[in-house]
Amino acid sequence: MWASELEEALLRVGHRFGRADPRRRMRAYVHGLLAPVGRKSSWQLAEHAAHGTPHGLQNLLNRARWDAAGVRDDVQAYVTEQLGEDDGVLVIDETGFLKQRETSAGAQRQYSGTVGRAKNCQVAVFAACASSRGRTLVDREVYLPKSWTSDRERCQAAKVPVGRGFATKAELARVLVARARSSPLPFPWVTADALYGQDGHFRRMLEEAELGYVRAVAKSQQVNRTMAACGPRAGQPGRCRADQALTCPTGAAVIRPPPDTANTNAARTVTNNRHMTVRQFTTRKKMLLNSGNSELQLEY
Incomplete structure (x- = not known):
């Protein structure tokens, strides 16, 4: 088979x-x-x-x-047929590919999560689709450091498309999400680590698209205080550190799923679990999960 x-x-x-x-x-x-x-x-x-x-x-x-773009579109259509479900999650993350030389597009000494330290490597941002039926990669964008985009002869030698300029990894992530939204892939949720979670433009893009998201943030990042926050200022408007919002002694925070999932059983199960499960998607990190308008209490 x-x-x-x-x-x-x-x-x-x-x-x-x-x-x-x-x-x-x-x-x-x-x-x-x-x-x-x-x-x-x-x-x-x-x-x-x-x-x-x-x-x-x-x-x-x-x-x-x-036609590389055409192959990508065909793969996304095939993935939709084989793995597409209403519980789909688009997963954004980057990875590094170790290189001996710096002739490959984007290769230089930079941090690689593959080895956990700076090495000579290429880095690319990937999008994967995960559902209850399986998971697979569906898109990619190579990260080009400024040392590359400022050297047109080097880009030409590596066959980098003319006009390709510098873009941060968060900007590349937004490109991947936008392309996925224009594809037939079903995904009401998006998840990403702190590199993308700290990017306000990425968050606003997801909210404007009415997509639910689970994003890691640095513990010192300022976030909107939830109505379930504990302490003397509980329930008051304002902002606080992410770790203060997520580590209350009562173990509660408020999440806001997308409008189309706020009243589903899958969304309600979040309030009854000791881990952050959304439509059978589990993350073991203490993340913020914000989107949409309806409010639910989330317990850790």
Whole structure:
């Protein structure tokens, strides 16, 4: 069944590669990535595909013309059919890819969550779709540091599209969410860590789209005081530190799900659990969960 499903997916995106040669190389490349190959270098992937040299796979990645945006759209449509549910969550996060040299687009010495310290690497922001039926990646954007976007010759050598300027990771996240909203992917909730949680533009974008969200924030970040806040100023308007809003002795805070989920059973279960579960999505961090208009009490 797995093999037949993979073949269906590859056939679905095959027309985005135009000629027969790129299509065959794409299939060999995907099969190699999914195979138990130790290191996913072009040499080892070519060996797995029984190619004499890696030149064909390198040409696919570096020089061949194919519609990457179209492949992404086809993948999102396929994911919607296979995994799409009303309990969908769009997960935003970045990851790093270690590199030996700085010739790959965006590669330089920078922090990589993969190794937990600064290393020479590429960094990309990813969007994944998770539901009760499964999870998978659905989109990506490579992060280009200012040292790259200010050097047009370097960008040209790495085949960075003309006109691509500097964008923060939070700005890239907003691009991913906007594209996902224009796709058929169903996701009433979005989650992200503190890198994106501290970005006010990201939060406002989600609220304007009436999307529920779970976002981590630094403990010192100022947030709106909830009506469930404890202490002498409980119930008073104003702002306080995030850790003060989330660590009351009574263990309560207020959340506001999106209007279309405020009265559902899934939303109500949040008030009855000791962890932050929203539509079967659980986070073990103490996060803020704000959106919409209706208020519910959340216990930890």
